Amino acid sequence: xxxxxxxxxxxxxxxxxxxxxxxxxxxxxxxxxxxxxxxxxxxxxxxxxxxxxxxxxxxxxxxxxxxxxxxxxxxxxxxxxxxxxxxxxxxxxxxxxxxxxxxxxxxxxxxxxxxxxxxxxxxxxxxxxxxxxxxxxxxxxxxxxxxxxxxxxxxxxxxxxxxxxxxxxxxxxxxxxxxxxxxxxxxxxxxxxxxxxxxxxxxxxxxxxxxxxxxxxxxxxxxxxxxxxxxxxxxxxxxxxxxxxxxxxxxxxxxxxxxxxxxxxxxxxxxxxxxxxxxxxxxxxxxxxxxxxxxxxxxxxxxxxxxxxxxxxxxxxxxxxxxxxxxxxxxxxxxxxxxxxxxxxxxxxxxxxxxxxxxxxxxxxxxxxxxxxxxxxxxx
Ligand SMILES: *Cc1c(COP(=O)(O)O)cnc(C)c1O
Numbered sequence: 241x242x243x244x245x246x247x248x249x250x251x252x253x254x255x256x257x258x259x260x261x262x263x264x265x266x267x268x269x270x271x272x273x274x275x276x277x278x279x280x281x282x283x284x285x286x287x288x289x290x291x292x293x294x295x296x297x298x299x300x301x302x303x304x305x306x307x308x309x310x311x312x313x314x315x316x317x318x319x320x321x322x323x324x325x326x327x328x329x330x331x332x333x334x335x336x337x338x339x340x341x342x343x344x345x346x347x348x349x350x351x352x353x354x355x356x357x358x359x360x361x362x363x364x365x366x367x368x369x370x371x372x373x374x375x376x377x378x379x380x381x382x383x384x385x386x387x388x389x390x391x392x393x394x395x396x397x398x399x400x401x402x403x404x405x406x407x408x409x410x411x412x413x414x415x416x417x418x419x420x421x422x423x424x425x426x427x428x429x430x431x432x433x434x435x436x437x438x439x440x441x442x443x444x445x446x447x448x449x450x451x452x453x454x455x456x457x458x459x460x461x462x463x464x465x466x467x468x469x470x471x472x473x474x475x476x477x478x479x480x481x482x483x484x485x486x487x488x489x490x491x492x493x494x495x496x497x498x499x500x501x502x503x504x505x506x507x508x509x510x511x512x513x514x515x516x517x518x519x520x521x522x523x524x525x526x527x528x529x530x531x532x533x534x535x536x537x538x539x540x541x542x543x544x545x546x547x548x549x550x551x552x553x554x555x556x557x558x559x560x561x562x563x564x565x566x567x568x569x570x571x572x573x574x575x576x577x578x579x580x581x582x583x584x585x586x587x588x589x590x591x592x593x594x595x596x597x598x599x600x601x602x603x604x605x606x607x608x609x610x611x612x613x614x615x616x617x618x619x620x
Contacts, residue, residue, distance in 0.1 A: 243302065243417060244486035251297025252479070263294040265476045287464050291472035295479050296447075299437070302416040302485070303429050303449040307456040309463055310447050310475060314412065314432025315340055316468035317446030319348070321377075321408055321428055323462045324455075327353025330374040334361025334391055335590060336384035338410065338432075339579040362522065364395035371403050380426075381410035382419075383526075386538050386574040386598040387591055388513050390522040393529060397425025406455070412436070415565075417489040418532040422451055435565030436535070439481040439488050443474050488567065491603040492535030498606040499599060499613065500537045508617050510595065513538040536564060537599045545594035547620050548573055552597070554616035557608060564600035569609055572598045 241249065252263045266289055271282040282288055292310050300308035311317040318341055325331070333345065335358040345356045355374075359366035367378055378400045382391040393409060400407040408428040409421035415436040421429050431437055433445035450456050463469065470478070493516075500514035515526035516533030526533055541547045552560050558571040562578060572578060574592050582590075601609065 241301075246301045247298070247485045248483045250301035251294040263291060263476065263479060265472045266290045267472050285472070286467050286469055289469075289472050289475070291475045291479075292470065295470075295475040295482075298479060298482055299416075299431070299433075299447050300449055302420075302482070303411075303422055304420050305422050305429070305449045306451045306453070307460075308447055308449045309456070309460055310433070310445060310470050310478070311463065312446065312468045312470045312474075313444045314430070314434055314446035315344060317430055317432075317448045318344055318410075319468065320448055320459050320462050320466075321430060322349050322354075323466075324406075324458060325349060325352075325354045325376060328374055329354050329376040330372050331356045331377045331379055332367050332370045332375055332405075333358055333379035334381060334384065334389075335359065336361050336387065336389045336391075337379065337381045338385045338412075339574075339581045341379075341381070341410070343581045361391045362389050364392050364399060367396050367399045368402075371399065371405070375403060375405045378405055378407045379410075380407070381413070382421075382529075383413045383515055383534060383536070385413060385578060386536075386572070386596065388413075388515055388520070388536060388538055390515060390525050390529065392525055393419075393421045393424040393426055397427075400427070401425070412565075413536060414530055414534055415485065415489055417485055418493075418534055419530045422449065424529065427452065427455065433478050434563065436489065436492070437482055437485065437565075438478045439485065439566060440477075441563060441566035441568065443477040443481070445470050445474055445478050488603055489532065489535070492601060493532045495603060495606045495609060496533070496535045496537050496599075496601040499601050499609060502610045502613065503537065503539050506614075506617055508541070508620070510540040510542040513540075535601045537601055539597055539599070540593060541595040541597065541620065543595060543620070545575075548595050548597055550620040551616050554619040555612055556615070557604065557612040558599065558616075564598070566600070567603050569602035569604060569612075570600040572600070574598055 296308035380391040406427040409426040429449040504512040
């Protein structure tokens with residue numbers, strides 16, 4: 241089955257009990273046992289729930305993987321992967337990661353005895369140079385939030401394999417429609433399903449997708465032991481969103497290309513960052529590693545925070561909000577929003593300046609979006 245078919249059908253045969261076409265919301269805590277020592281397929285919804293299983297199977301199918309696990313948020317999914325660490329273990333991470341990922345590393349796992357080395361993710365050799373005997377995980381996000389740097393998944397996977405470490409790839413920005421890191425050698429794919437997978441800005445969720453049965457059972461054990469599971473209604477909403485992932489991603493990308501081209505030639509814009517622009521430093525890698533360039537466009541205004549504020553005020557269609565990947569277009573100011581948990585010095589070092597703005601280009605009409613940007617640029 242091809243991607244668009246899998247998105248609609250995987251894990252979702254007609255309900256065996258009633259023939260319902262849509263996977264039912266099994267809003268139940270528990271399931272009756274057949275007899276002493278004889279549970280049915282399900283026992284208790286923290287451990288497993290049929291609506292969640294449908295979502296997990298579909299997510300695994302879209303990443304061309306064996307196992308999917310759904311979580312209550314993207315950060316709960318990240319935590320479940322990090323639970324593999326023991327005191328003394330070491331992680332090599334790309335510097336270009338979501339602010340909340342940096343926060344869980346530094347504020348939750350460092351106090352528990354793990355150590356983290358941050359490297360320039362665009363240089364695969366940098367991962368090799370930072371490896372230690374205690375390195376258990378390599379962590380990448382590609383394209384990265386918010387400056388859209390790419391990491392060469394296959395090259396970093398080779399570094400991980402050489403030393404028996406596992407490569408974790410946060411695939412939130414690309415979505416499985418544009419990139420499937422497990423097929424390029426990653427061991428774990430992580431998603432904030434809150435973003436493109438859910439796609440409608442109405443449900444928080446996360447996912448971990450793996451091929452290795454051992455890894456799956458370790459993470460599933462932690463999921464059940466700690467319990468950061470999504471409820472059946474949230475799983476159902478995410479599944480409903482997933483059905484249109486292919487059509488949405490095509491439109492997100494078409495609109496993002498048009499927006500990037502517009503900003504790239506606008507005299508008031510200092511720099512436009514989009515992997516689909518030939519001037520993006522990793523445009524060739526994007527073409528080789530991804531099936532498309534995604535729906536996020538970042539750009540810089542030369543006038544810093546004041547100009548960014550005037551620009552944001554002048555927008556009408558683009559909504560000024562956190563998050564990304566929904567059908568509606570959003571604008572975010574990473575320095576004060578998604579990356580506020582970093583210090584100013586840390587942000588500066590990463591190039592997240594006060595004049596940097598990130599657009600999550602929605603699936604409205606591209607002409608309307610460009611007109612909105614044009615008006616705001618005129619006034620800033
Ligand atoms: C949003 C996001 C997360 C965190 O996901 P939540 O669902 O908000 O917990 C992790 N990684 C990336 C790249 C994200 O954009």
